[in-house]
Amino acid sequence: MSSTLDILGLNELGGIERPAVTVDVVIFTLLDNDLKVLLVKRRSPPFQAMWAIPGGFVKPDESLEDAVRRELVEETGVHDVYLEQLYTFGDARRDPRMRVITVVYFALVSVDKLDVDFDELDAVTWFSMYTLPTLAFDHEKILKYALQRLRYKLEYTTLGFALLPEEFTLTELQQAYEMILNEKLDKRNFRRKILSTGIVELTDRVRMGDHRPARLYRFAAAELQLEAARRKFP
Amino acid sequence: MSSTLDILGLNELGGIERPAVTVDVVIFTLLDNDLKVLLVKRRSPPFQAMWAIPGGFVKPDESLEDAVRRELVEETGVHDVYLEQLYTFGDARRDPRMRVITVVYFALVSVDKLDVDFDELDAVTWFSMYTLPTLAFDHEKILKYALQRLRYKLEYTTLGFALLPEEFTLTELQQAYEMILNEKLDKRNFRRKILSTGIVELTDRVRMGDHRPARLYRFAAAELQLEAARRKFP
């Protein structure tokens, strides 16, 4: 078997001792005034009955991102999401059974696109990022890293809009930022900054509540802006 | 064979159709007043005799980063480098022979740590990032992405110091930034900004040249600062 690989010049690719490769996906949404992440309960060992990030193996003919989108549809029924590669975790002993390298993505979905309503009996649930259960494998480390990346990119891109419904009030937008950054923001400064960028546009609709109605805005840019921050150095 | 995997509960890991996994590393250095990247000439098909980013397979018991450090020592003899995971490329047809997923890192080495001196006959050479040869596989895409990330992180971290020798003049530091960003910077503003951060400290040595001697500085922080940029949004 090894000699066949040698003849084909394939041994440089790792020969016969290949690690398994999976894709996992950290799915964020905003729900009940909180930043939530979707977790699934493991049905088999190791870490049986513990919560984990959804994931699965990559099929021979699909790209990594195709594999993640397939997983997303299976878990949430959602097609249209923001997706970004997060990191590849490959420590030799992260799975006790065997060598597994996992390419982790994170996804941002808005709650109005979720048609599925999980109940408590399901093995799939939204957890608050701020009150996580004990997690299988190295998934706690992965979630911490995902939150860090989300906060980080929120600061210099318009990626936060991917978590919001099509129409939203400025207060809802501010609350979204506050939930993710886990800090309070100044209302006037927030509104001035958002409006001065022209990133949102006013609709002619309002949201009625118990008090004064709030004007609804929509995201104005055709594409999410993922440009670089102004530089600090030098 | 498949049934054995089923019994062990391993089919969720991808069963028997595993892709090959390699690590590649984009090695940057500053040399001859230019930003250089280390490339190796391929000895076998496909893309025989074309230049490529160095890389190799991951051994069963080593982490991804360990594999990269091993490659780095093999190619450059350098142990002490800044290393960062760049991206994982996994399109189904990026290698014409078979499915190969590659985890790409980038490394920053300072020229004073390189003891190897390649000559033109060698199959390993430093190329200017601004005059690259035709590259094997999707390696041109990988290098472009690596340069983007390097520039990007240069702007809000102190990672640039990893490319410099222990002692350097402020002009050398500025030239390093200019080489990487490929733009001219204002001397007074550059020096004020660098000095105001306290990130460098004056030594009592000078570099003698043809003209007025230049004071030598050293990097003051114990660790590279890789913190976030001040936020643009919101």
Next chain:
DNA sequence: GCAAAAGTGTTTTCGCTACACCCATGC
């Protein structure tokens, strides 16, 4: 009419940018 959330401006501070000349040395 009152409770509650929506909406709105000004002032101060700080960092960024643009810009030109003297200094120390080798030859």
Next chain:
DNA sequence: GCATGGGTGTAGCGAAAACACTTTTGC
């Protein structure tokens, strides 16, 4: 003494932060 790179300060502008009151609705 002159050519060359080393080294320094200031003024103007724009973004960020701090901060409190009026408006509109439901009840």
